[in-house]
Amino acid sequence: MEVTTVLGYILLFFLIIVIFSSFVTVKQGTIVVITVFGKYRRILTPGLNFKIPLIENIYSKISIQNRSVELEFQAVTYDQANVYFKAMLLYSVLNQAEETIKNVAFKFVDERNLMQALIRTVEGSIRAFVATKKQSEVLILRRDIVEHVKEQLDAILESWGYHLQDLQLNDITFDDVIMKSMSQVVASNNLKAAAENEGQALLITKTKAAEADGNAIKISAEAERQAAQLRGQGIALFREEVAKGMTMAAKEMQTANMDTSVILFTMWTESIKHFSENSKGNVIFLDGSSDAMQRTMKEMMSLNLLHTDAVKK
Template sequence: MSLLVALVAVGVVVLVLLISSIRTVDQAHVAVVTLFGKYRRVLNPGLNLIIPIFERINSRVPVQNQTSRLQFSAITGDQAAVHFTSTIIFTVSDHSPETVQLVAFKFINENSFHMAMTSAVEASVREFVSTKKQAEVLGLRSEIVSHAKSTLDEQLASWGYTLVDLTVNDITFDAEVMASMSRVVAAKNAQSAAEFEGQALLITRTKEAEANGAAIRIAAQNEAEAARLRGEGLAQFRMELAKGLSESAQTLTDHGVDPGLLAFTMWTETIRESAKEGDGNVIFLDGSVEGMQSSLRHLQGLTQVGKE
Protein backbone atom coordinates (compact mmCIF):
# COMPACT_ATOMS: atom_id res chain seq x y z
CA MET A 1 0.00 0.00 0.00
CA SER A 2 2.76 2.41 0.88
CA LEU A 3 4.53 1.52 -2.36
CA LEU A 4 1.44 2.36 -4.32
CA VAL A 5 1.13 5.69 -2.56
CA ALA A 6 4.75 6.42 -3.27
CA LEU A 7 4.35 5.60 -6.95
CA VAL A 8 1.28 7.79 -7.18
CA ALA A 9 3.12 10.64 -5.47
CA VAL A 10 6.06 10.25 -7.83
CA GLY A 11 3.70 10.16 -10.79
CA VAL A 12 1.98 13.32 -9.62
CA VAL A 13 5.33 15.08 -9.18
CA VAL A 14 6.50 13.98 -12.63
CA LEU A 15 3.23 15.12 -14.14
CA VAL A 16 3.45 18.50 -12.42
CA LEU A 17 7.05 18.91 -13.52
CA LEU A 18 6.15 17.93 -17.08
CA ILE A 19 3.26 20.35 -17.19
CA SER A 20 5.37 23.13 -15.70
CA SER A 21 8.07 22.52 -18.28
CA ILE A 22 5.73 23.09 -21.24
CA ARG A 23 5.63 26.64 -22.55
CA THR A 24 3.94 28.07 -25.65
CA VAL A 25 5.13 31.17 -27.44
CA ASP A 26 2.68 33.14 -29.60
CA GLN A 27 3.26 33.78 -33.27
CA ALA A 28 5.41 36.89 -34.03
CA HIS A 29 7.00 36.67 -30.58
CA VAL A 30 10.08 35.11 -29.06
CA ALA A 31 10.55 34.31 -25.39
CA VAL A 32 13.69 35.05 -23.40
CA VAL A 33 14.57 32.31 -20.89
CA THR A 34 16.75 32.93 -17.82
CA LEU A 35 18.45 30.45 -15.51
CA PHE A 36 18.63 31.72 -11.94
CA GLY A 37 18.04 35.22 -13.31
CA LYS A 38 20.75 35.04 -15.98
CA TYR A 39 20.09 34.96 -19.73
CA ARG A 40 19.92 31.36 -20.91
CA ARG A 41 18.35 31.07 -24.35
CA VAL A 42 15.55 32.14 -26.73
CA LEU A 43 12.34 30.22 -27.39
CA ASN A 44 10.80 30.43 -30.84
CA PRO A 45 7.03 30.55 -31.52
CA GLY A 46 5.17 27.33 -30.80
CA LEU A 47 5.50 24.62 -28.16
CA ASN A 48 8.72 24.66 -26.09
CA LEU A 49 10.15 22.91 -23.07
CA ILE A 50 12.05 24.50 -20.22
CA ILE A 51 13.70 23.06 -17.13
CA PRO A 52 11.11 23.40 -14.38
CA ILE A 53 12.04 25.33 -11.25
CA PHE A 54 15.43 26.38 -12.67
CA GLU A 55 14.44 28.09 -15.92
CA ARG A 56 11.72 30.64 -16.40
CA ILE A 57 10.51 32.97 -19.16
CA ASN A 58 11.79 36.42 -18.32
CA SER A 59 10.02 38.31 -21.11
CA ARG A 60 8.33 37.94 -24.47
CA VAL A 61 9.69 40.12 -27.27
CA PRO A 62 7.40 40.99 -30.23
CA VAL A 63 9.23 40.69 -33.52
CA GLN A 64 6.56 42.30 -35.75
CA ASN A 65 6.32 46.03 -36.51
CA GLN A 66 5.52 48.23 -33.54
CA THR A 67 4.11 51.74 -33.53
CA SER A 68 4.67 54.57 -31.10
CA ARG A 69 3.11 58.04 -31.11
CA LEU A 70 5.33 60.84 -29.85
CA GLN A 71 4.54 64.42 -28.82
CA PHE A 72 7.26 66.94 -28.09
CA SER A 73 8.21 70.60 -28.59
CA ALA A 74 11.17 72.50 -30.01
CA ILE A 75 12.32 76.12 -30.20
CA THR A 76 13.15 77.82 -33.51
CA GLY A 77 16.08 80.12 -34.10
CA ASP A 78 13.82 83.15 -33.59
CA GLN A 79 12.53 81.78 -30.25
CA ALA A 80 9.14 80.45 -31.37
CA ALA A 81 7.78 77.27 -29.75
CA VAL A 82 6.89 74.52 -32.23
CA HIS A 83 4.83 71.49 -31.20
CA PHE A 84 5.28 68.21 -33.05
CA THR A 85 3.21 65.04 -33.21
CA SER A 86 4.96 62.14 -34.90
CA THR A 87 4.53 58.41 -35.44
CA ILE A 88 7.42 55.92 -35.36
CA ILE A 89 7.23 52.43 -36.84
CA PHE A 90 10.05 50.15 -35.71
CA THR A 91 10.84 46.47 -35.31
CA VAL A 92 13.46 44.13 -33.86
CA SER A 93 16.45 44.07 -36.21
CA ASP A 94 16.51 40.24 -36.46
CA HIS A 95 15.65 37.11 -34.51
CA SER A 96 19.17 36.14 -33.54
CA PRO A 97 19.73 35.35 -29.83
CA GLU A 98 22.21 38.24 -29.53
CA THR A 99 19.71 40.80 -30.85
CA VAL A 100 16.83 39.44 -28.78
CA GLN A 101 19.01 39.46 -25.65
CA LEU A 102 19.92 43.10 -26.38
CA VAL A 103 16.28 44.08 -26.80
CA ALA A 104 15.20 42.22 -23.68
CA PHE A 105 17.81 43.56 -21.28
CA LYS A 106 18.83 46.97 -22.69
CA PHE A 107 16.10 48.79 -20.75
CA ILE A 108 14.57 47.97 -17.42
CA ASN A 109 11.06 48.09 -18.88
CA GLU A 110 9.13 49.13 -21.98
CA ASN A 111 8.34 52.60 -20.64
CA SER A 112 12.04 53.33 -20.28
CA PHE A 113 12.61 52.30 -23.90
CA HIS A 114 9.83 54.57 -25.20
CA MET A 115 11.13 57.46 -23.10
CA ALA A 116 14.63 57.02 -24.54
CA MET A 117 13.27 56.81 -28.09
CA THR A 118 11.18 59.96 -27.62
CA SER A 119 14.22 61.79 -26.24
CA ALA A 120 16.31 60.73 -29.23
CA VAL A 121 13.72 61.98 -31.73
CA GLU A 122 13.16 65.17 -29.79
CA ALA A 123 16.89 65.91 -29.57
CA SER A 124 17.35 65.39 -33.29
CA VAL A 125 14.38 67.60 -34.23
CA ARG A 126 15.41 70.30 -31.76
CA GLU A 127 18.90 70.36 -33.23
CA PHE A 128 17.50 70.91 -36.72
CA VAL A 129 14.71 73.36 -35.81
CA SER A 130 17.02 75.55 -33.70
CA THR A 131 18.79 76.67 -36.89
CA LYS A 132 15.55 77.64 -38.70
CA LYS A 133 13.06 80.47 -38.42
CA GLN A 134 9.40 79.89 -37.61
CA ALA A 135 8.30 80.87 -41.13
CA GLU A 136 10.54 78.14 -42.58
CA VAL A 137 9.55 75.24 -40.34
CA LEU A 138 6.16 74.47 -41.92
CA GLY A 139 7.77 74.08 -45.32
CA LEU A 140 10.59 71.82 -44.09
CA ARG A 141 8.58 68.80 -42.97
CA SER A 142 10.46 66.34 -45.22
CA GLU A 143 13.85 67.78 -44.21
CA ILE A 144 12.95 67.47 -40.51
CA VAL A 145 11.94 63.83 -41.01
CA SER A 146 15.14 63.04 -42.94
CA HIS A 147 17.32 64.59 -40.24
CA ALA A 148 15.49 62.75 -37.44
CA LYS A 149 15.71 59.44 -39.34
CA SER A 150 19.46 59.76 -39.84
CA THR A 151 19.93 60.17 -36.09
CA LEU A 152 17.34 57.64 -34.96
CA ASP A 153 18.56 54.86 -37.30
CA GLU A 154 21.90 54.67 -35.53
CA GLN A 155 20.40 55.04 -32.07
CA LEU A 156 17.80 52.28 -32.55
CA ALA A 157 20.39 49.95 -34.06
CA SER A 158 22.41 50.20 -30.85
CA TRP A 159 19.30 49.01 -28.97
CA GLY A 160 18.60 46.10 -31.31
CA TYR A 161 15.83 47.77 -33.34
CA THR A 162 15.43 48.91 -36.94
CA LEU A 163 13.53 52.07 -37.90
CA VAL A 164 10.82 51.23 -40.46
CA ASP A 165 9.32 54.69 -40.85
CA LEU A 166 9.07 58.04 -39.15
CA THR A 167 6.38 60.58 -40.02
CA VAL A 168 5.62 64.02 -38.66
CA ASN A 169 1.84 64.15 -38.50
CA ASP A 170 1.34 67.65 -37.18
CA ILE A 171 3.35 70.84 -36.71
CA THR A 172 1.72 73.62 -34.72
CA PHE A 173 2.73 76.85 -33.01
CA ASP A 174 1.28 78.66 -30.05
CA ALA A 175 -2.03 80.40 -30.71
CA GLU A 176 -0.47 83.88 -30.76
CA VAL A 177 2.19 82.80 -33.26
CA MET A 178 -0.38 81.08 -35.48
CA ALA A 179 -2.54 84.21 -35.47
CA SER A 180 0.38 86.46 -36.44
CA MET A 181 1.43 84.02 -39.17
CA SER A 182 -2.12 84.03 -40.50
CA ARG A 183 -2.09 87.82 -40.66
CA VAL A 184 1.24 87.80 -42.48
CA VAL A 185 -0.05 85.24 -44.99
CA ALA A 186 -3.26 87.23 -45.50
CA ALA A 187 -1.28 90.42 -46.10
CA LYS A 188 1.00 88.67 -48.60
CA ASN A 189 -2.01 87.19 -50.37
CA ALA A 190 -3.66 90.61 -50.59
CA GLN A 191 -0.44 92.09 -51.96
CA SER A 192 -0.12 89.32 -54.53
CA ALA A 193 -3.76 89.73 -55.52
CA ALA A 194 -3.28 93.46 -56.02
CA GLU A 195 -0.17 92.85 -58.11
CA PHE A 196 -1.97 90.30 -60.27
CA GLU A 197 -4.97 92.59 -60.71
CA GLY A 198 -2.65 95.45 -61.73
CA GLN A 199 -0.84 93.25 -64.20
CA ALA A 200 -4.15 92.00 -65.60
CA LEU A 201 -5.40 95.58 -66.00
CA LEU A 202 -2.14 96.61 -67.68
CA ILE A 203 -2.35 93.68 -70.07
CA THR A 204 -6.00 94.45 -70.85
CA ARG A 205 -5.31 98.10 -71.59
CA THR A 206 -2.21 97.24 -73.60
CA LYS A 207 -4.19 94.79 -75.70
CA GLU A 208 -6.98 97.35 -76.18
CA ALA A 209 -4.44 99.97 -77.28
CA GLU A 210 -2.83 97.49 -79.65
CA ALA A 211 -6.24 96.56 -81.06
CA ASN A 212 -7.21 100.21 -81.54
CA GLY A 213 -3.87 100.96 -83.17
CA ALA A 214 -4.24 97.97 -85.45
CA ALA A 215 -7.79 99.06 -86.37
CA ILE A 216 -6.64 102.61 -87.16
CA ARG A 217 -3.69 101.30 -89.14
CA ILE A 218 -5.90 98.92 -91.15
CA ALA A 219 -8.49 101.67 -91.76
CA ALA A 220 -5.77 104.04 -92.95
CA GLN A 221 -4.31 101.37 -95.22
CA ASN A 222 -7.76 100.61 -96.61
CA GLU A 223 -8.47 104.31 -97.19
CA ALA A 224 -5.11 104.76 -98.89
CA GLU A 225 -5.77 101.75 -101.12
CA ALA A 226 -9.26 103.02 -101.95
CA ALA A 227 -7.90 106.47 -102.81
CA ARG A 228 -5.22 104.89 -104.98
CA LEU A 229 -7.79 102.79 -106.80
CA ARG A 230 -10.10 105.81 -107.27
CA GLY A 231 -7.19 107.80 -108.66
CA GLU A 232 -6.21 104.99 -111.00
CA GLY A 233 -9.85 104.66 -112.12
CA LEU A 234 -10.19 108.39 -112.73
CA ALA A 235 -6.90 108.52 -114.60
CA GLN A 236 -7.94 105.52 -116.69
CA PHE A 237 -11.31 107.16 -117.38
CA ARG A 238 -9.69 110.38 -118.49
CA MET A 239 -7.22 108.50 -120.64
CA GLU A 240 -9.97 106.55 -122.33
CA LEU A 241 -12.06 109.71 -122.71
CA ALA A 242 -9.17 111.56 -124.33
CA LYS A 243 -8.46 108.57 -126.54
CA GLY A 244 -12.10 108.41 -127.63
CA LEU A 245 -12.30 112.11 -128.37
CA SER A 246 -9.06 111.97 -130.32
CA GLU A 247 -10.27 109.06 -132.43
CA SER A 248 -13.62 110.72 -133.05
CA ALA A 249 -11.95 113.97 -134.12
CA GLN A 250 -9.60 112.06 -136.43
CA THR A 251 -12.57 110.23 -138.00
CA LEU A 252 -14.35 113.54 -138.69
CA THR A 253 -11.19 114.98 -140.22
CA ASP A 254 -10.71 111.93 -142.45
CA HIS A 255 -14.24 112.42 -143.80
CA GLY A 256 -13.80 116.12 -144.42
CA VAL A 257 -15.83 117.29 -141.47
CA ASP A 258 -14.63 120.07 -139.20
CA PRO A 259 -13.69 118.52 -135.81
CA GLY A 260 -15.29 121.52 -134.13
CA LEU A 261 -18.62 119.90 -134.90
CA LEU A 262 -17.73 117.24 -132.35
CA ALA A 263 -17.12 119.86 -129.70
CA PHE A 264 -20.36 121.63 -130.61
CA THR A 265 -22.28 118.36 -130.36
CA MET A 266 -20.76 117.60 -126.98
CA TRP A 267 -21.61 121.11 -125.77
CA THR A 268 -25.23 120.84 -126.85
CA GLU A 269 -25.57 117.34 -125.39
CA THR A 270 -24.21 118.62 -122.12
CA ILE A 271 -26.83 121.38 -122.04
CA ARG A 272 -29.56 118.88 -122.92
CA GLU A 273 -28.54 116.37 -120.26
CA SER A 274 -28.26 119.09 -117.65
CA ALA A 275 -31.78 120.24 -118.43
CA LYS A 276 -33.10 116.68 -118.55
CA GLU A 277 -31.48 115.37 -115.39
CA GLY A 278 -31.60 118.56 -113.39
CA ASP A 279 -33.62 118.58 -110.18
CA GLY A 280 -34.68 122.17 -109.82
CA ASN A 281 -31.15 123.54 -110.16
CA VAL A 282 -30.56 126.63 -112.23
CA ILE A 283 -27.74 126.67 -114.81
CA PHE A 284 -26.82 129.97 -116.45
CA LEU A 285 -25.46 129.62 -120.01
CA ASP A 286 -24.50 132.33 -122.46
CA GLY A 287 -26.93 131.72 -125.32
CA SER A 288 -25.58 134.51 -127.57
CA VAL A 289 -23.73 133.81 -130.83
CA GLU A 290 -20.58 135.34 -129.39
CA GLY A 291 -20.86 133.06 -126.33
CA MET A 292 -21.35 130.00 -128.47
CA GLN A 293 -18.38 130.93 -130.69
CA SER A 294 -16.22 131.48 -127.61
CA SER A 295 -17.24 128.05 -126.20
CA LEU A 296 -16.51 126.39 -129.56
CA ARG A 297 -13.06 127.93 -129.68
CA HIS A 298 -12.31 126.48 -126.23
CA LEU A 299 -13.64 123.08 -127.25
CA GLN A 300 -11.61 123.15 -130.46
CA GLY A 301 -8.57 123.90 -128.37
CA LEU A 302 -9.28 120.78 -126.32
CA THR A 303 -9.55 118.67 -129.45
CA GLN A 304 -6.27 120.04 -130.73
CA VAL A 305 -4.63 119.04 -127.47
CA GLY A 306 -6.16 115.54 -127.90
CA LYS A 307 -4.59 115.30 -131.41
CA GLU A 308 -1.18 116.24 -130.17
Protein backbone atom coordinates in the same frame (compact mmCIF):
# COMPACT_ATOMS: atom_id res chain seq x y z
CA MET B 1 0.14 0.80 1.10
CA GLU B 2 -2.12 3.80 1.18
CA VAL B 3 0.86 6.15 1.80
CA THR B 4 2.73 4.64 -1.11
CA THR B 5 -0.30 5.11 -3.35
CA VAL B 6 -0.65 8.75 -2.34
CA LEU B 7 3.01 9.38 -2.97
CA GLY B 8 2.69 7.68 -6.33
CA TYR B 9 -0.19 9.96 -7.28
CA ILE B 10 1.79 13.00 -6.16
CA LEU B 11 4.80 11.95 -8.20
CA LEU B 12 2.62 11.26 -11.22
CA PHE B 13 0.97 14.64 -10.90
CA PHE B 14 4.35 16.34 -10.54
CA LEU B 15 5.66 14.41 -13.57
CA ILE B 16 2.69 15.50 -15.68
CA ILE B 17 3.26 19.13 -14.71
CA VAL B 18 6.96 18.86 -15.59
CA ILE B 19 6.19 17.27 -18.94
CA PHE B 20 3.63 19.90 -19.88
CA SER B 21 5.94 22.71 -18.74
CA SER B 22 8.63 21.36 -21.03
CA PHE B 23 6.67 22.46 -24.11
CA VAL B 24 6.32 26.13 -24.98
CA THR B 25 4.09 27.55 -27.71
CA VAL B 26 5.39 30.81 -29.18
CA LYS B 27 2.89 32.99 -31.10
CA GLN B 28 3.58 34.35 -34.54
CA GLY B 29 5.35 37.73 -34.39
CA THR B 30 6.94 36.93 -31.01
CA ILE B 31 10.40 35.82 -29.91
CA VAL B 32 10.92 34.21 -26.48
CA VAL B 33 14.19 34.72 -24.58
CA ILE B 34 15.34 31.77 -22.44
CA THR B 35 17.73 32.08 -19.48
CA VAL B 36 19.37 29.48 -17.24
CA PHE B 37 19.82 30.59 -13.65
CA GLY B 38 19.55 34.21 -14.78
CA LYS B 39 21.99 33.94 -17.68
CA TYR B 40 21.00 34.20 -21.34
CA ARG B 41 20.78 30.77 -22.97
CA ARG B 42 18.89 30.94 -26.27
CA ILE B 43 15.78 32.20 -28.11
CA LEU B 44 12.60 30.41 -29.13
CA THR B 45 11.00 31.16 -32.48
CA PRO B 46 7.26 31.00 -33.29
CA GLY B 47 5.73 27.51 -33.04
CA LEU B 48 6.02 24.60 -30.57
CA ASN B 49 9.33 24.57 -28.70
CA PHE B 50 10.90 22.42 -25.96
CA LYS B 51 12.73 23.71 -22.89
CA ILE B 52 14.42 21.94 -20.03
CA PRO B 53 12.02 21.89 -17.10
CA LEU B 54 13.02 23.63 -13.86
CA ILE B 55 16.30 24.77 -15.42
CA GLU B 56 15.43 26.92 -18.43
CA ASN B 57 13.14 29.85 -17.69
CA ILE B 58 11.27 32.28 -19.96
CA TYR B 59 12.90 35.68 -19.36
CA SER B 60 10.79 37.79 -21.73
CA LYS B 61 8.57 37.69 -24.77
CA ILE B 62 9.56 40.21 -27.43
CA SER B 63 7.18 41.33 -30.15
CA ILE B 64 8.82 41.78 -33.54
CA GLN B 65 5.75 43.52 -34.99
CA ASN B 66 5.61 47.24 -35.77
CA ARG B 67 4.71 49.43 -32.83
CA SER B 68 3.60 53.06 -32.71
CA VAL B 69 3.51 55.80 -30.13
CA GLU B 70 2.10 59.33 -30.24
CA LEU B 71 4.19 62.28 -29.12
CA GLU B 72 3.30 65.80 -28.04
CA PHE B 73 6.06 68.21 -27.15
CA GLN B 74 7.27 71.78 -27.50
CA ALA B 75 10.38 73.29 -29.14
CA VAL B 76 11.80 76.81 -29.44
CA THR B 77 13.04 78.29 -32.71
CA TYR B 78 16.12 80.43 -33.31
CA ASP B 79 14.02 83.60 -33.03
CA GLN B 80 12.46 82.46 -29.72
CA ALA B 81 9.09 81.29 -31.05
CA ASN B 82 7.34 78.35 -29.38
CA VAL B 83 6.51 75.47 -31.70
CA TYR B 84 4.13 72.68 -30.68
CA PHE B 85 4.48 69.28 -32.30
CA LYS B 86 2.11 66.33 -32.52
CA ALA B 87 3.87 63.34 -34.00
CA MET B 88 3.45 59.63 -34.52
CA LEU B 89 6.50 57.38 -34.13
CA LEU B 90 6.56 53.98 -35.84
CA TYR B 91 9.32 51.57 -34.84
CA SER B 92 10.10 47.87 -34.68
CA VAL B 93 12.77 45.33 -33.74
CA LEU B 94 15.64 45.62 -36.21
CA ASN B 95 15.66 41.92 -37.16
CA GLN B 96 15.34 38.43 -35.67
CA ALA B 97 19.07 37.85 -35.29
CA GLU B 98 20.13 36.48 -31.90
CA GLU B 99 22.40 39.42 -31.09
CA THR B 100 19.60 41.88 -31.89
CA ILE B 101 17.14 40.02 -29.67
CA LYS B 102 19.70 40.02 -26.82
CA ASN B 103 20.03 43.81 -27.09
CA VAL B 104 16.26 44.25 -27.05
CA ALA B 105 15.88 41.95 -24.04
CA PHE B 106 18.71 43.25 -21.84
CA LYS B 107 19.42 46.92 -22.79
CA PHE B 108 16.55 48.27 -20.68
CA VAL B 109 14.99 47.19 -17.42
CA ASP B 110 11.51 47.14 -18.89
CA GLU B 111 9.33 48.45 -21.72
CA ARG B 112 8.52 51.65 -19.84
CA ASN B 113 12.19 52.69 -19.66
CA LEU B 114 12.64 51.90 -23.37
CA MET B 115 9.69 54.11 -24.34
CA GLN B 116 10.92 56.95 -22.16
CA ALA B 117 14.39 56.83 -23.70
CA LEU B 118 13.00 56.56 -27.23
CA ILE B 119 10.58 59.47 -26.84
CA ARG B 120 13.13 61.74 -25.16
CA THR B 121 15.71 60.97 -27.84
CA VAL B 122 13.29 61.87 -30.65
CA GLU B 123 12.15 65.04 -28.91
CA GLY B 124 15.73 66.10 -28.23
CA SER B 125 16.74 65.60 -31.86
CA ILE B 126 13.80 67.67 -33.13
CA ARG B 127 14.39 70.42 -30.57
CA ALA B 128 18.07 70.66 -31.55
CA PHE B 129 17.13 70.98 -35.23
CA VAL B 130 14.34 73.53 -34.66
CA ALA B 131 16.62 75.67 -32.46
CA THR B 132 18.72 76.48 -35.54
CA LYS B 133 15.75 77.58 -37.67
CA LYS B 134 13.44 80.60 -37.71
CA GLN B 135 9.74 80.17 -37.06
CA SER B 136 8.92 81.12 -40.68
CA GLU B 137 11.05 78.18 -41.89
CA VAL B 138 9.69 75.43 -39.65
CA LEU B 139 6.46 74.76 -41.55
CA ILE B 140 8.25 74.18 -44.86
CA LEU B 141 10.95 71.98 -43.31
CA ARG B 142 8.71 69.10 -42.26
CA ARG B 143 10.52 66.56 -44.46
CA ASP B 144 13.93 67.91 -43.43
CA ILE B 145 13.04 67.48 -39.76
CA VAL B 146 12.06 63.84 -40.31
CA GLU B 147 15.24 63.09 -42.27
CA HIS B 148 17.35 64.79 -39.59
CA VAL B 149 15.76 62.70 -36.84
CA LYS B 150 16.30 59.46 -38.76
CA GLU B 151 19.96 60.29 -39.37
CA GLN B 152 20.50 61.06 -35.70
CA LEU B 153 18.62 58.06 -34.33
CA ASP B 154 19.49 55.22 -36.68
CA ALA B 155 22.80 54.38 -35.02
CA ILE B 156 21.42 54.77 -31.48
CA LEU B 157 18.34 52.65 -32.10
CA GLU B 158 20.35 49.92 -33.81
CA SER B 159 22.50 49.62 -30.70
CA TRP B 160 19.27 49.04 -28.77
CA GLY B 161 18.09 46.49 -31.33
CA TYR B 162 15.36 48.72 -32.85
CA HIS B 163 14.77 50.51 -36.14
CA LEU B 164 12.83 53.73 -36.74
CA GLN B 165 10.32 52.91 -39.47
CA ASP B 166 8.67 56.31 -39.81
CA LEU B 167 8.16 59.62 -38.08
CA GLN B 168 5.06 61.59 -39.05
CA LEU B 169 4.69 65.19 -37.92
CA ASN B 170 0.90 65.36 -37.93
CA ASP B 171 0.54 68.87 -36.55
CA ILE B 172 2.86 71.87 -36.16
CA THR B 173 1.42 74.93 -34.43
CA PHE B 174 2.61 78.14 -32.82
CA ASP B 175 1.30 80.50 -30.16
CA ASP B 176 -1.96 82.29 -31.04
CA VAL B 177 -0.21 85.63 -31.55
CA ILE B 178 2.25 84.12 -34.02
CA MET B 179 -0.51 82.21 -35.83
CA LYS B 180 -2.49 85.45 -36.28
CA SER B 181 0.55 87.32 -37.55
CA MET B 182 1.33 84.48 -39.96
CA SER B 183 -2.24 84.55 -41.22
CA GLN B 184 -1.99 88.30 -41.77
CA VAL B 185 1.27 87.85 -43.68
CA VAL B 186 -0.30 85.16 -45.86
CA ALA B 187 -3.39 87.32 -46.45
CA SER B 188 -1.29 90.36 -47.37
CA ASN B 189 0.87 88.26 -49.71
CA ASN B 190 -2.27 86.90 -51.36
CA LEU B 191 -3.64 90.43 -51.80
CA LYS B 192 -0.31 91.56 -53.23
CA ALA B 193 -0.22 88.62 -55.63
CA ALA B 194 -3.84 89.28 -56.64
CA ALA B 195 -3.07 92.96 -57.26
CA GLU B 196 -0.02 92.06 -59.32
CA ASN B 197 -2.02 89.53 -61.34
CA GLU B 198 -4.80 92.05 -61.89
CA GLY B 199 -2.27 94.68 -62.97
CA GLN B 200 -0.65 92.26 -65.38
CA ALA B 201 -4.04 91.27 -66.77
CA LEU B 202 -5.04 94.94 -67.21
CA LEU B 203 -1.70 95.70 -68.88
CA ILE B 204 -2.12 92.75 -71.24
CA THR B 205 -5.70 93.79 -72.02
CA LYS B 206 -4.73 97.37 -72.78
CA THR B 207 -1.73 96.25 -74.79
CA LYS B 208 -3.86 93.88 -76.86
CA ALA B 209 -6.51 96.59 -77.32
CA ALA B 210 -3.86 99.07 -78.45
CA GLU B 211 -2.41 96.50 -80.83
CA ALA B 212 -5.90 95.79 -82.19
CA ASP B 213 -6.60 99.51 -82.68
CA GLY B 214 -3.26 99.97 -84.38
CA ASN B 215 -3.90 97.02 -86.68
CA ALA B 216 -7.39 98.35 -87.45
CA ILE B 217 -5.96 101.76 -88.31
CA LYS B 218 -3.31 100.15 -90.50
CA ILE B 219 -5.90 98.00 -92.27
CA SER B 220 -8.24 100.98 -92.74
CA ALA B 221 -5.40 103.15 -94.06
CA GLU B 222 -4.28 100.41 -96.43
CA ALA B 223 -7.85 99.89 -97.62
CA GLU B 224 -8.30 103.64 -98.15
CA ARG B 225 -5.00 103.82 -100.01
CA GLN B 226 -6.00 100.95 -102.27
CA ALA B 227 -9.45 102.46 -102.79
CA ALA B 228 -7.94 105.82 -103.70
CA GLN B 229 -5.51 104.09 -106.02
CA LEU B 230 -8.35 102.19 -107.66
CA ARG B 231 -10.42 105.38 -107.96
CA GLY B 232 -7.47 107.14 -109.53
CA GLN B 233 -6.91 104.25 -111.90
CA GLY B 234 -10.62 104.27 -112.78
CA ILE B 235 -10.62 107.99 -113.51
CA ALA B 236 -7.44 107.65 -115.55
CA LEU B 237 -8.94 104.77 -117.53
CA PHE B 238 -12.15 106.76 -118.00
CA ARG B 239 -10.21 109.76 -119.27
CA GLU B 240 -8.11 107.54 -121.51
CA GLU B 241 -11.19 105.90 -123.00
CA VAL B 242 -12.86 109.29 -123.49
CA ALA B 243 -9.73 110.61 -125.17
CA LYS B 244 -9.57 107.54 -127.41
CA GLY B 245 -13.22 107.96 -128.31
CA MET B 246 -12.82 111.65 -129.04
CA THR B 247 -9.69 110.98 -131.11
CA MET B 248 -11.45 108.35 -133.17
CA ALA B 249 -14.48 110.58 -133.63
CA ALA B 250 -12.28 113.52 -134.63
CA LYS B 251 -10.44 111.38 -137.18
CA GLU B 252 -13.71 110.16 -138.65
CA MET B 253 -15.03 113.70 -138.87
CA GLN B 254 -11.81 114.96 -140.46
CA THR B 255 -12.09 112.14 -143.01
CA ALA B 256 -15.66 113.27 -143.71
CA ASN B 257 -14.51 116.94 -143.93
CA MET B 258 -16.63 117.92 -140.89
CA ASP B 259 -15.81 120.46 -138.19
CA THR B 260 -14.47 118.67 -135.10
CA SER B 261 -15.89 121.33 -132.80
CA VAL B 262 -19.24 119.63 -133.24
CA ILE B 263 -17.92 116.87 -130.94
CA LEU B 264 -17.22 119.33 -128.16
CA PHE B 265 -20.62 120.91 -128.62
CA THR B 266 -22.24 117.50 -128.42
CA MET B 267 -20.31 116.68 -125.23
CA TRP B 268 -21.32 119.99 -123.72
CA THR B 269 -25.01 119.42 -124.45
CA GLU B 270 -24.79 115.80 -123.21
CA SER B 271 -23.28 117.05 -119.96
CA ILE B 272 -26.12 119.51 -119.47
CA LYS B 273 -28.60 116.73 -120.18
CA HIS B 274 -26.85 114.45 -117.66
CA PHE B 275 -26.94 117.17 -114.99
CA SER B 276 -30.66 117.73 -115.49
CA GLU B 277 -31.53 114.03 -115.42
CA ASN B 278 -29.44 113.00 -112.40
CA SER B 279 -29.43 116.06 -110.18
CA LYS B 280 -31.24 115.79 -106.83
CA GLY B 281 -32.32 119.29 -106.04
CA ASN B 282 -28.93 120.86 -106.74
CA VAL B 283 -28.81 124.11 -108.68
CA ILE B 284 -26.18 124.53 -111.40
CA PHE B 285 -25.69 127.95 -112.95
CA LEU B 286 -24.50 127.89 -116.58
CA ASP B 287 -23.77 130.87 -118.76
CA GLY B 288 -25.88 130.20 -121.86
CA SER B 289 -24.72 133.19 -123.86
CA SER B 290 -23.02 132.73 -127.23
CA ASP B 291 -19.77 134.23 -125.89
CA ALA B 292 -19.67 131.86 -122.94
CA MET B 293 -20.41 128.93 -125.18
CA GLN B 294 -17.60 129.91 -127.55
CA ARG B 295 -15.21 130.38 -124.62
CA THR B 296 -16.12 126.96 -123.23
CA MET B 297 -15.71 125.37 -126.66
CA LYS B 298 -12.25 126.90 -127.05
CA GLU B 299 -11.17 125.64 -123.62
CA MET B 300 -12.38 122.12 -124.33
CA MET B 301 -10.64 122.16 -127.74
CA SER B 302 -7.40 123.33 -126.10
CA LEU B 303 -7.63 120.50 -123.59
CA ASN B 304 -8.30 118.06 -126.38
CA LEU B 305 -5.25 119.26 -128.32
CA LEU B 306 -3.07 119.02 -125.21
CA HIS B 307 -4.25 115.45 -124.55
CA THR B 308 -3.70 114.51 -128.19
CA ASP B 309 -0.14 115.84 -128.12
CA ALA B 310 0.53 113.97 -124.87
CA VAL B 311 -0.72 110.71 -126.39
CA LYS B 312 1.48 111.16 -129.47
CA LYS B 313 4.56 111.77 -127.36
